[in-house]
Amino acid sequence: MVTSQKKRVFSITTYMVVAVFLVHMAVIPFLYNEITSQYKVSSYEQYLGHVTEVAGLLADVLSTKSLTEDQGDVLSILETSILGGNIQYIEILSDNDLVIRPRDESLQITEEFVEDKMVGTNGDDVYYFDVPVYFKGDGEAISRLRLGFDESAVINDYNIVKEKIIYALMVYLLAIILIIAAITRLIHKPLYQLRERSKDIANGNVDVPLGVSSGLREIQFLANDLELMRLSLVDIAAHMQHKAAHDDLTGLPNRYLFNDRLEQSIARSARDNSPFSVLLLDLDRFKEINDTLGHGVGDEVLKIVARRMQTGLRESDTVARIGGDEFSFILMGADQQDAEKIANKVVDLIKPKFEVNNHLLKIGSSIGISVYPDHGDDAGLLMSRADVAMYCAKQNNVSLAVYDPEMDRNHYESLMLANDLKNSIRSGHFSALYQPKINIATGTPCGCELLLRWQHPQLGTIYPDKFIPIAERENLIGELTSSVVRNNLASFQELVEIYPDFHVSINVSPVDLLDNSLFNSITSALEQARFPRGNLYIEVTENAIMKNPLRSAEILDMFKDEGIKISIDDFGTGYSSLSYLQKFPISELKIDKSFVKELNQWSVNFPIVSATITMAHDLGISVVAEGVEDEAVLQLLAEMGCDRVQGYHYTRPLEFEDLKQWLNARLI
Numbered sequence: 001m002v003t004s005q006k007k008r009v010f011s012i013t014t015y016m017v018v019a020v021f022l023v024h025m026a027v028i029p030f031l032y033n034e035i036t037s038q039y040k041v042s043s044y045e046q047y048l049g050h051v052t053e054v055a056g057l058l059a060d061v062l063s064t065k066s067l068t069e070d071q072g073d074v075l076s077i078l079e080t081s082i083l084g085g086n087i088q089y090i091e092i093l094s095d096n097d098l099v100i101r102p103r104d105e106s107l108q109i110t111e112e113f114v115e116d117k118m119v120g121t122n123g124d125d126v127y128y129f130d131v132p133v134y135f136k137g138d139g140e141a142i143s144r145l146r147l148g149f150d151e152s153a154v155i156n157d158y159n160i161v162k163e164k165i166i167y168a169l170m171v172y173l174l175a176i177i178l179i180i181a182a183i184t185r186l187i188h189k190p191l192y193q194l195r196e197r198s199k200d201i202a203n204g205n206v207d208v209p210l211g212v213s214s215g216l217r218e219i220q221f222l223a224n225d226l227e228l229m230r231l232s233l234v235d236i237a238a239h240m241q242h243k244a245a246h247d248d249l250t251g252l253p254n255r256y257l258f259n260d261r262l263e264q265s266i267a268r269s270a271r272d273n274s275p276f277s278v279l280l281l282d283l284d285r286f287k288e289i290n291d292t293l294g295h296g297v298g299d300e301v302l303k304i305v306a307r308r309m310q311t312g313l314r315e316s317d318t319v320a321r322i323g324g325d326e327f328s329f330i331l332m333g334a335d336q337q338d339a340e341k342i343a344n345k346v347v348d349l350i351k352p353k354f355e356v357n358n359h360l361l362k363i364g365s366s367i368g369i370s371v372y373p374d375h376g377d378d379a380g381l382l383m384s385r386a387d388v389a390m391y392c393a394k395q396n397n398v399s400l401a402v403y404d405p406e407m408d409r410n411h412y413e414s415l416m417l418a419n420d421l422k423n424s425i426r427s428g429h430f431s432a433l434y435q436p437k438i439n440i441a442t443g444t445p446c447g448c449e450l451l452l453r454w455q456h457p458q459l460g461t462i463y464p465d466k467f468i469p470i471a472e473r474e475n476l477i478g479e480l481t482s483s484v485v486r487n488n489l490a491s492f493q494e495l496v497e498i499y500p501d502f503h504v505s506i507n508v509s510p511v512d513l514l515d516n517s518l519f520n521s522i523t524s525a526l527e528q529a530r531f532p533r534g535n536l537y538i539e540v541t542e543n544a545i546m547k548n549p550l551r552s553a554e555i556l557d558m559f560k561d562e563g564i565k566i567s568i569d570d571f572g573t574g575y576s577s578l579s580y581l582q583k584f585p586i587s588e589l590k591i592d593k594s595f596v597k598e599l600n601q602w603s604v605n606f607p608i609v610s611a612t613i614t615m616a617h618d619l620g621i622s623v624v625a626e627g628v629e630d631e632a633v634l635q636l637l638a639e640m641g642c643d644r645v646q647g648y649h650y651t652r653p654l655e656f657e658d659l660k661q662w663l664n665a666r667l668i
């Protein structure tokens with residue numbers, strides 16, 4: 001294993017101070033020597049000049065005297081010289097080695113004359129030297145004037161100057177170190193701040209401006225670069241944050257951001273004591289668009305829908321895409337009434353047709369509404385209740401529904417049923433009832449309609465109004481319809497064997513009309529059983545056709561080409577007109593029971609039913625009235641020329657065995 005030795009690091013100040021100190025420690029002694037020796041030389045030279053000048057003057061004065069004749073004068077010159085104070089030692093050494101000294105005891109010299117080469121030598125504070133004297137009358141003889149000058153003052157001066165220089169150099173060294181420390185602090189401080197801010201930024205605190213400036217250009221550049229880096233980090237962070245919180249396709253907030261806003265809305269509304277509403281919107285038939293026209297078109301549809309929805313909202317509202325074709329809204333301050341108004345507006349905004357890749361499309365939506373605080377005071381509850389309301393809207397084929405506690409029960413039930421449905425289809429827990437159709441003209445049965453019941457092992461009989469929407473939603477309706485045909489084909493066969501003109505009608509869901517699978521399974525079942533195709537009717541509601549007219553026309557044409565007849569169920573409940581429906585291969589029209597049940601000559605429905613019968617006949621389509629409950633209605637329909645009837649007046653839907661008996665009593 002490699003162990004890295006930890007390198008000791010010091011601050012720039014330490015390095016600079018130590019470096020400057022060391023350099024100065026090398027330079028200062030040299031500097032000191034230079035300065036002091038310069039001083040010494042000049043002050044000593046000055047001193048020497050002075051003393052040699054004095055000595056010269058004395059020698060000149062003495063040379064006016066004769067050593068033999070004027071000895072008294074000579075002695076007094078010597079004595080006054082010494083009395084002046086500067087001269088501490090004076091004597092004359094004659095050419096014949098005679099020594100003449102001052103006579104006065106107090107002026108007697110005890111020291112010995114030791115000639116000095118330089119000032120300050122021999123440590124005696126006296127500078128000894130001699131000069132020649134030419135006494136009058138001595139001819140060529142040379143005597144020597146020996147002098148000793150007090151040198152202590154000049155040496156003292158020199159020592160004081162040395163001290164001062166040492167002080168000055170110390171002060172200089174201190175000053176330079178302080179200056180260096182101050183300058184490096186100028187570098188060090190912003191560098192330190194930059195370091196602290198970098199650590200801060202690395203910790204994610206990118207929002208606070210750098211706030212570091214320096215008079216040093218290089219450091220200011222560094223600070224500018226770091227600030228630029230921070231700003232781009234802020235940008236990147238904002239971009240990433242936006243990306244993490246928004247849906248790529250529509251740019252709307254995603255589920256995470258929505259949940260966050262929902263929590264915030266709850267907190268704010270609780271504080272302000274004000275309501276707000278949650279809308280959950282699910283597009284109708286979106287899967288179908290995706291499956292048939294491709295994901296590209298699906299994506300475009302979502303974008304258009306997202307744009308349209310946004311136009312209907314206020315600034316304070318949120319719309320988010322929380323799933324494939326699911327959108328969620330938070331409407332701040334909106335109570336139930338406001339929410340319904342806005343939801344209606346959103347539905348209207350989405351409704352108009354739009355063009356994508358040359359397809360003219362129209363998409364519907366279902367909205368569930370929950371209101372804070374009436375329907376819950378936490379996010380989960382508000383969402384699940386909006387969801388329940390949305391399912392309810394879908395089930396009831398309305399564009400919006402507000403949550404109601406009753407819905408929970410239904411929702412729970414339908415969840416349970418959805419769970420059981422698949423198994424029940426496979427285990428054959430469905431039974432068929434048959435309701436006869438009677439030819440009015442002859443009064444005899446001419447066919448029957450198969451009506452399905454779910455025999456739930458625990459819940460007993462469940463009616464189609466409940467389980468058909470679930471089967472459609474759970475994508476099980478195709479399987480269910482196919483199994484109905486397959487499981488009851490033997491009964492159909494039995495009936496047509498007894499009554500060759502007798503026909504059987506089966507109900508087909510709108511979802512069944514979206515692809516070929518039902519067509520394929522029905523035709524192959526009929527093929528195997530050799531059931532005469534002309535004896536089979538499929539009942540399709542007009543709404544089923546209108547939801548996707550092009551595709552429906554294709555599928556219905558395929559049925560027709562196989563000889564299978566088509567009956568329009570629940571006619572009158574939709575918005576289509578007969579003249580539009582004539583484009584489809586229709587054999588029979590069933591007037592919905594809501595028009596028939598209480599029909600009389602004065603009811604508003606009377607002219608509608610009458611006109612429908614006439615028009616259908618004009619188009620070669622026969623008419624069945626369903627929901628005939630009494631003789632009077634039957635009479636009225638007969639007068640209008642209606643072809644066939646079906647209803648409780650004759651019989652309720654019957655078990656197969658009962659049907660056979662019922663028919664047996666009326667046919668043959």
Ligand code: C2E
Nearest residue numbers: 451452463464465468507508509627628629646647648649
């Ligand atoms: P629908 O096709 O309109 O069927 C007629 C409904 O009216 C039946 O209800 C029938 O029992 C009822 N009915 C018949 N005569 C009268 C009458 O005189 N008065 C009144 N008030 N009602 C009468 P049911 O069996 O509950 O079926 C309800 C709906 O369920 C059917 O309406 C049909 O749309 C659907 N359905 C039934 N079986 C199937 C099936 O196998 N597949 C599909 N996709 N839908 C089915």
Ligand code: CA
Nearest residue numbers: 449507539569
């Ligand atoms: Ca029907």
Ligand code: CA
Nearest residue numbers: 569570592626
């Ligand atoms: Ca019907």
